[in-house]
Amino acid sequence: MLKNCFVFLIVVVVVTVYYYVYWWEPEQDTSLGCYTAGGDTLPDILDIKTPSEKSTYFIDTSCTSYTKGKIFITPRQACAVESAAFNNPDFQTFLMYASPGSIKDDNTLSDRLLKILTNIVNVKVVRLNYAGLLNGNVYTKERIQLLILYKYGGIYLDLDTVTIRSFNGLALNFAVAESETHVNNAVIRSSIKGSGHEFIKMCLKELKEYFRGDFWGYNGPVVVTKILKKMCEVNNIKDIMYKKKCSGFTVYPPEKFYPIFYENWRLYFEDARKKEKAYVMGNSYAIHVWNKLSKNTVSNSSGSIYRYAAGKYCPQVYSIAREYF
Numbered sequence: 001m002l003k004n005c006f007v008f009l010i011v012v013v014v015v016t017v018y019y020y021v022y023w024w025e026p027e028q029d030t031s032l033g034c035y036t037a038g039g040d041t042l043p044d045i046l047d048i049k050t051p052s053e054k055s056t057y058f059i060d061t062s063c064t065s066y067t068k069g070k071i072f073i074t075p076r077q078a079c080a081v082e083s084a085a086f087n088n089p090d091f092q093t094f095l096m097y098a099s100p101g102s103i104k105d106d107n108t109l110s111d112r113l114l115k116i117l118t119n120i121v122n123v124k125v126v127r128l129n130y131a132g133l134l135n136g137n138v139y140t141k142e143r144i145q146l147l148i149l150y151k152y153g154g155i156y157l158d159l160d161t162v163t164i165r166s167f168n169g170l171a172l173n174f175a176v177a178e179s180e181t182h183v184n185n186a187v188i189r190s191s192i193k194g195s196g197h198e199f200i201k202m203c204l205k206e207l208k209e210y211f212r213g214d215f216w217g218y219n220g221p222v223v224v225t226k227i228l229k230k231m232c233e234v235n236n237i238k239d240i241m242y243k244k245k246c247s248g249f250t251v252y253p254p255e256k257f258y259p260i261f262y263e264n265w266r267l268y269f270e271d272a273r274k275k276e277k278a279y280v281m282g283n284s285y286a287i288h289v290w291n292k293l294s295k296n297t298v299s300n301s302s303g304s305i306y307r308y309a310a311g312k313y314c315p316q317v318y319s320i321a322r323e324y325f
Helices: 002-022 064-068 075-087 109-118 130-134 141-152 195-210 216-232 262-269 274-283 305-313 315-324
Strands: 055-060 092-097 123-127 154-157 161-163 174-177 183-190 250-252 286-288
Touching: 055 075, 055 141, 075 092, 075 109, 075 123, 075 161, 075 305, 075 315, 109 123, 109 315, 141 154, 141 183, 141 195, 161 305, 183 195, 183 216, 183 286, 195 216, 262 305, 274 305, 286 305, 305 315
Parallel strands: 055 092, 055 154, 092 123, 174 250
Antiparallel strands: 154 183, 161 286, 174 183
């Protein structure tokens, strides 16, 4: 009896730790905060020519640029943007900041990274008009991400990705499974009409009605997974990820964008065997390094998958910041 109680206690502790490490986040401040602050600002995406559906979007929703008094970017974020533009010269790549601020040249590493990006012909660094986009509604990263796709169509990617091949040939409407049970929201593509647009609309409705400020995972992967199951009329994600289309929407298997599962994120930073590297580079369109878990980690080998991908696909960023990979 005592042994069974001890085993039960261990299980409870493990589940609790797992929840707080991987799923829980403190409730976000829903005030407008730095987003509506005055001061210098970048060109507003709502004021420029409407982006085409052959656009990729990266969004910095932090207030870091506001607190630093100028637009700020990390090497990992800059690599995400450069690699997408590098592999997709026929796409327009947008790096959007919710925080106000302007680009200054004080010769810091961030300033030099931004100089690289602004000199790439198919990259635009712009302000995301929070008030205009959300119309005064509650802020969440996921809601902003979805509204951009709803308004313009295109491909959204998180800032902890490295693109390793062209997006040409991919479906016009897709999301990517991170496992056989869940679809992640770090990479989503939607057209401005049709099934992708309807999918985004359903996700926005779900977030509006059931947003969980205390349950980070719900607002991203859980919502996306729930809506796709409903739209595709299945009980299990694995039933649709290998089918060509579901109501005009494609769900790609993990190897296309999440070749390494989040529990094994350290593999990106360790010396990789030739076979492992070939698998990732041969099957994936991008890699996602799970920054929530890996943000304080750098590679312990020049032969790591992350360093190899960064050196090859964001060469300018890597040349001045390789120690951050």
